[in-house]
Amino acid sequence: MRKILEMNQPENRYKHVYEWKGKGGKVIGLISNYVPEELFTATDILPFRITGSWRENVQHAKVYRPENSCGFCNHVLESYLAGEFDILDGIVAADIDQDVVRLLDVMSYLKRIPFIYIVHVPFTNRSELNYRYFANELKRLSQKLCRIGGKEITDDDLLCAIKLHDEIRGLLSAVYDMRKREHPPVSGEEVLRLISSVCVMPRSEALKELKVILPYIRTRKANLKSLSPRLMIISDMLDHPGYLDLVEATGSVVVMDDMDLGSRYLYLPPANGEEDPFLSLATRYLKRHGSARMATWGEQADQIIAWVNEFKVDGILGLPLAWCYPHQYRIPYLVFRFDQSGIPNIFIDREYHLSNVGQLRTRIGAFIESLMKEGKKWT
Structure with missing residues (x-):
């Protein structure tokens, strides 16, 4: 289990990329959960989840971007x-917000990588027209992938x-179901490490690894400082496991999340029986919630509230990215x-890289203390 959990650490992140390239394969980096990985797998291209530098210093990025802008984009x-x-x-990338679009504008201008592409995602999923438009967007992307692959x-x-x-998501969903246990x-x-590692591996290999470790996870009890209060984390573009370690080390257990590299990655609506696989894929991806610029705030809130009851959550801790205005x-x-x-x-702003640890620990600790004073909600 340790092997797969450490795969997205900075020193290991590109291991599979180099191996894949060494065999003559193609690798394309992805930004956003609205870009279907299935299209890349179908063309024998390795989909690689983009993670920014976890170092504090972004002096080179500041030449092209203001400091008071999306930290994720700056570090990428x-x-x-x-x-x-x-x-x-x-x-x-998907045009989930204009900061990401501007990021790819800079990449296109600098021409260090031969292929830079933005998928347009409709702002709503209210009509069949939205699904068909997005299906056509995916078809246009697939044509370009065919030429590359x-x-x-x-x-x-x-x-x-x-x-x-879907099989990978099913195994990850099984792991999430086990988080409903008292211990x-x-x-x-560990969950964040697991999912972020899957996103940088060849998916067939990730599936094999998950099948191997799942029986072990079923019998395991996590090494936790405390089993209560039970928290849910809400965040966007959070890929540094140090943040969740900080939350749990302060005296809580994270039993559920609403994050890109978390529940949003694995909880995809089931296939709807469409004859056109592109339309089926477009419908499933467009129905998922996540991006703040999508008109799905109500559905997102409904789902989170349902999870609070299902996973017996005592409190919700939001860790929004500072300077990311759509999410704010x-x-x-x-x-x-x-x-x-x-x-x-409670919602507490954070930087993309792990920083301001003392301040975060104080504020998170105060929230945990308030929950403990209220007593256990679930029996």
Whole structure:
């Protein structure tokens, strides 16, 4: 289990990339959960989840971006300028917010990587027109991937890729179900490590690893400082496991999350029986919640509240990324819905890299203390 948990550490992150490239394969970096990995797998391209530099200093990125802008984008650009992504054959992102679009504008201008592409995601999923538009966007992307991978995508190829990724999500969902236990088998930090590692591995290999470790996880009890209070974490673009380690080391257990590299990655609506696999894929991805610029705030709040009851959550801890305005705009609505449902909650801004640890520990500790004074909600 340790092997897969450490795969997305900075020193191991590109191990599979170099191995894949050594066999003559192509690798493309992905930004956003709205870009379907299945398209890349179907063309024998390794989809590699982009992670920014975890170092504090982003002096090179500051030349192209203001400091008071999205920390994730700044740190990704710093990695790009440092040459960490030079081994990639391309980078694909969804236009989930304008900071990401501007990030790819800079990458396109600098021309260090041959293929930079932005997938347009409709702002809503209210009509069939939205799904069909997004399906056409995915078809346009697949045509470009075919040229890079040197392989045409057939419906059978895409259906096989969908089956593979659904099986991975099913195994990860089984891990999440085990977190409902009074003593979860995995900590919140370990879950983040697990999912972020899956996202940088060849998915067929990730599936094999998950099948091997799942029986062990079923019998395991996580090494935790405390089994209460039970927290849910809400955050975007959080890929540094140190944040969840900090939360749990302060005296709590993270039993659920609403994060990109968490529940949003694995909880995808089931296939709807569409004959066109592109339309099926577009419908499933567009129905998922996550991006603050999507008109799905209500569905997101409903799902989080349902998870609070299902996972017996005592409180919600939001860790929004500082200077990420679209996600900041959504917070008052979520707070209103949680307060309305009687769910204790707090939102504390954070940087992308792990920093301000002392301040975070104090504020998180105060929230945990307030939950402990209220007593256990669940029996």
